[in-house]
Amino acid sequence: MLAQYVYPSTLGLFRIIRHGRRWRALRERAELGRFENEHSALDALRGEYPRARLPARLERWRFVPQLALIHERASDADEVRWQLEA
Helix, strand or coil, X not given: CCCEEEEEECCEEEEEEEECCEEEEEECCEEEEEECCHHHHHXXXXXXXXXXXXXXXXXXXEEECHHHHCCCCCCCCCCXXXXXXX
């Protein structure tokens, strides 16, 4: 997996993921678009989902660096889904 910003909301899990030289903006699995920088991706997510009340500054999002995501999988499952706590 790649470096990403993550923010859980009542509308789902929002992510801004580095994809090569571009940044992908996602809500759950739905991609909103690809952008030149992470701030443009954030602006697009905030504009598309105002009810999610996403923070305007990326410093308030959780940043997961690429190296932290490199690990050996504990299972052979094709997909890992993280549960959000209400």
